[in-house]
Amino acid sequence: MPLSCLKRIPRKLLRVRSLTDLRSRAVMDLKVLVSSLNDFASLSLAESWDNVGLLVEPSPPHVVNTLFLTNDLTEEVMEEALQKRADLILSYHPPIFKPLKRITWQTWKERLVIRALENRVSIYSPHTAYDAAPHGVNTWLAKGLGACTTVPLHSSAASNHPTKGCYRIEFSSCSAEAVLSRLRETPGISLVTTVPVRVDGEEQTRVSLNCSQHALLQVMTLLSQDSCLYEKTEIISLQKPPLGDTGMGRLCTLKEPVAVSALIERVKSHLRLPHVRLALGVGKTLESEVQAIALCAGSGMSVLQGTEADLYLTGEMSHHDVLDAVAKGVTVILCEHSNSERGFLLELQQLLATHLENKVRIIVSERDRDPLRVA
Missing domain, CATH: 3.30.70.260 (ACT domain)
Known part of the structure; x- marks a missing residue:
């Protein structure tokens, strides 16, 4: 075969590969993508104290090829996002919560903003909007309990109700x-x-x-x-009328009661944790049966408080809140704050891929982790 023919083969293959890459690199305009994210879970569902939505926006036009999911945006996670060429970081917890009075290199949250803008990376946070959504964090957390019926502990109100007056x-x-x-x-x-x-x-x-x-x-x-x-x-x-399947926390009623010990194993398996923290209610043992479970991802006592249940499941509670629950005979399972949320990201990856019609590449952080460890 002539040498000239051999030289042409790589060029042809390269051309085919380049066309394939171009077809696979679907992109979305940032504003269109943010609008789609807001349609996926309305920001009106978020708590009034929260800071949700688009938090950092590079100068337009800005297109998104890679959407990067994380529970917490730390400096280590930001480095990972930049290495993976993320154009938009969806951080479940808002990295900007309290107002920033300056943007310098002095604090880690200010450095996040600087690095995002310097590298033209936008940041979006849904936080409590995903807590309340019917396909959100708390619904995912409830899936680890077994067959049960669930209702929100505090129903959200319809945001598009036509009533104008108060x-x-x-x-x-x-x-x-x-x-x-x-x-x-x-x-x-x-x-x-x-x-x-x-x-x-x-x-x-x-x-x-x-x-x-x-x-x-x-x-x-x-x-x-x-x-x-x-x-x-x-x-x-x-x-405004309440939305039946939308709101903060969940009250889960198991179809069949189970022992506390069995429920612990279900929770650990679902969250992929080697251990959880446990406080048995007064008069209860590991063999005591539970059927009504009140749960709230994150720091959930403000949502769980006053709920009649056999067991509370959340990420963290104060010492005195645990004592109060135990005194009432309620068993408490604590998983650490972000451990009760992070596993949802893998489900979110699939949900958003469908919702966004695979128009962007969606990846989940590998470095995002709960800061607490057992030493």
Whole structure:
């Protein structure tokens, strides 16, 4: 075979390989990807104190080929993300929580921001939005318990409910039109309805309106000009309807009760842990059976508190909270904070691959780990 033919073969193979690589390197614009992440789990589900969403954004345009998942974004994990050419880091815990007053090389969190921007890497955090989501962290944690039914301990409210007002005000008046003419001039009033009614043999109009919290005082000031009208006015606080499968924590009822010892083994297997911490409830043993389990990933006592259950499962609790639970006969299993969350990342990788239609490469950190060890 002529030497010229041999030289052409690598070029052809290289061309085919390059075309294949180009097809496999699907990318998404950062804004489009962030919008898709928000659709996957609405940030409105997050707690009001949390700091969720896009936290670090390089100058646009910015495209994402590799999405990197981690539970905690430490400097070691950041180095891994850069080595793996991540364009977007999804850090379950927000690396920026308290406001930063300066961006210098002095603290590790400031250095994270500097390195992200210098390397054009964006950072997104879902945190408690993933806690509350029906396909989120707490649902995943419950899967390790065995066959059970689960409901949120604290249901989330519908974020897209059409009600605009915070309060509903209802009253009846024979001069409703005069009252309404004044109320319509008040900002923050909506959904005004009027229905003719008979009150004490007198033809009147029943008025129902919604108003914002800010407008409530102004509305009541106007109505108080007629003492009879004011005394008959009803104020109803409006609440958004709860979402049945969405919210913080989970109450899991096993189909068949199991011994504490068996449940411990299930939890360790699910979380891939060699050990957990255990506090037996007063009067309980390792052979005591449990059926109702209240769980919350992370530091869950604020969610678990007051819940009637045989056992609490969470990452960490204070010493005195453990004592209180034990005194009530509730057994406690602690797994360390991030150990109760990190395993969800492997499931999240698959969920996001489907949700994003495999348009980006999704990888899970290999260096992310709980900082606590048994020495």
